[in-house]
Amino acid sequence: MKLLTRWGIEQELRDMSIYMPGFRLSRFETGEPFGTHVWEDEFLAESGGEIRTVNYSAFRKLLKDTAVNYGVDVRTKCRVTAVESKQYTQPTVTLQSGETIRADVVLGADGMESLVRTTVVGPEKTPEWQGINAYNIFIPGDRIVGDPGLEELLNDRLLCGTFGNNRGYYSYAVPAAPSSEHKFDYVMNLWIREEVPQERWKAVDTKTVLEKMGEVEPRARKLVGLATVISSAPAVERESLEDWVHKEGRVLILGDAAHIFFPCSLQNLGVAVCDAATLGHLFQHLHHHRQIDQFLNAFEEIRPARIQYMKELEFSNLEFMTLENGPVQEQRDQALRERYKKGLNALDSDEQDALVGANVATRFEAMMQVFCYDAEEEADKWWVDWGSLQERASFSNINADFSVQVQQLATVETVNRESP
Numbered sequence: 001m002k003l004l005t006r007w008g009i010e011q012e013l014r015d016m017s018i019y020m021p022g023f024r025l026s027r028f029e030t031g032e033p034f035g036t037h038v039w040e041d042e043f044l045a046e047s048g049g050e051i052r053t054v055n056y057s058a059f060r061k062l063l064k065d066t067a068v069n070y071g072v073d074v075r076t077k078c079r080v081t082a083v084e085s086k087q088y089t090q091p092t093v094t095l096q097s098g099e100t101i102r103a104d105v106v107l108g109a110d111g112m113e114s115l116v117r118t119t120v121v122g123p124e125k126t127p128e129w130q131g132i133n134a135y136n137i138f139i140p141g142d143r144i145v146g147d148p149g150l151e152e153l154l155n156d157r158l159l160c161g162t163f164g165n166n167r168g169y170y171s172y173a174v175p176a177a178p179s180s181e182h183k184f185d186y187v188m189n190l191w192i193r194e195e196v197p198q199e200r201w202k203a204v205d206t207k208t209v210l211e212k213m214g215e216v217e218p219r220a221r222k223l224v225g226l227a228t229v230i231s232s233a234p235a236v237e238r239e240s241l242e243d244w245v246h247k248e249g250r251v252l253i254l255g256d257a258a259h260i261f262f263p264c265s266l267q268n269l270g271v272a273v274c275d276a277a278t279l280g281h282l283f284q285h286l287h288h289h290r291q292i293d294q295f296l297n298a299f300e301e302i303r304p305a306r307i308q309y310m311k312e313l314e315f316s317n318l319e320f321m322t323l324e325n326g327p328v329q330e331q332r333d334q335a336l337r338e339r340y341k342k343g344l345n346a347l348d349s350d351e352q353d354a355l356v357g358a359n360v361a362t363r364f365e366a367m368m369q370v371f372c373y374d375a376e377e378e379a380d381k382w383w384v385d386w387g388s389l390q391e392r393a394s395f396s397n398i399n400a401d402f403s404v405q406v407q408q409l410a411t412v413e414t415v416n417r418e419s420p
């Protein structure tokens with residue numbers, strides 16, 4: 001939120017999104033409450049932002065319109081079929097139509113099946129399945145409105161996190177697509193440890209999902225019964241990349257093309273926005289072609305450690321949520337129950353934390369690390385510590401006034417994943 005505010009789209013974002021005041025934790029099978037965590041003013045002030053949910057298609061449109069307002073030429077329905085880079089010349093992008101575009105720099109933000117990634121990294125090992133499948137469950141809000149047991153989910157706007165035996169889900173309200181007659185929809189992201197990986201984004205019927213869920217509290221069962229779209233995907237772990245920049249330079253991958261944690265991870269999109277922010281901030285200092293590779297290499301230097309941290313955190317949160325029943329799970333549940341009984345915020349710490357063992361409170365510390373991070377500040381630090389010095393050394397004799405403009409952003413249309 002803080003980055004997008006600085007990009008000048010705070011009001012549009014507020015208007016199109018829902019504020020999430022915190023989260024509620026409970027047991028998957030029984031609905032036993034494990035407490036609620038409401039963001040405190042101090043947390044919001046320190047992190048400099050808020051947590052909001054958006055309709056993905058509407059959000060993409062906002063980003064596109066903003067880019068167009070800044071002078072970017074967006075071309076849709078043109079598939080890129082090849083990207084080439086050769087040192088000392090401009091990289092080229094070939095479109096399906098046969099057209100070839102020469103560019104100052106190519107930024108491959110072409111998603112999980114990235115063609116640019118293949119160009120940069122070459123052939124890779126098949127990503128390893130983690131023994132867990134994700135189910136993305138979409139419930140139109142108009143099916144919930146008026147239901148006395150469910151409507152509060154749309155009204156309290158909390159993220160619900162449920163912990164089950166080798167399974168769990170997050171669920172939350174999202175704004176409905178702008179074309180809808182109702183205001184909100186509801187989404188469940190369910191994970192189940194299974195013997196066999198699901199196909200990527202395959203449609204699954206309600207009965208199958210309910211069978212797979214097994215014992216689950218009645219409200220969740222009812223929600224799944226009201227779903228209009230359910231799709232599944234295997235959670236795979238791709239190797240962390242060493243090279244984000246083409247060996248000949250001038251071509252970079254970012255966003256899901258460079259790193260995706262697992263399907264429906266809450267942080268994939270935020271991390272992709274941070275990539276953009278870091279890169280944008282570095283390129284503010286551009287005044288010579290030769291700096292392009294320097295900035296791409298800086299990006300490759302700055303981002304991986306943070307991505308690795310976020311990846312480990314996301315996988316550990318998934319693990320924490322889907323613990324198999326046993327001593328560690330009991331310890332986790334007991335720690336949460338204690339807090340709930342004391343009326344504490346679910347992840348607040350008190351002096352007994354060290355004794356409890358299942359270190360729930362460190363999850364709050366981790367959350368602070370997630371939300372207080374500032375991708376633009378990291379880029380500024382690099383510039384102060386290294387970039388400006390390198391520039392002074394390299395260009396002390398050059399006095400050129402020069403700029404590179406973003407000319408084109410090639411993309412193919414995608415479907416709205418949140419609407420049926």
Ligand SMILES: Cc1cc2nc3c(=O)[nH]c(=O)nc-3n(C[C@H](O)[C@H](O)[C@H](O)COP(=O)(O)OP(=O)(O)OC[C@H]3O[C@@H](n4cnc5c(N)ncnc54)[C@H](O)[C@@H]3O)c2cc1C
Nearest residue numbers: 079080110111255256264265266267268269270272411412
């Ligand atoms: C069902 C689902 C639920 C999700 N839920 C969440 C969530 O709750 N929170 C979260 O943070 N993240 C979530 N994500 C992930 C999030 O959507 C992605 O992390 C984010 O969209 C990444 O942005 P990106 O720009 O890197 O890639 P993408 O959004 O995948 O965009 C890539 C673009 O490149 C285009 N493209 C691809 N190949 C070519 C080509 N050859 N030529 C031209 N164009 C091309 C595609 O059409 C697309 O427009 C979810 C994803 C899915 C599928």
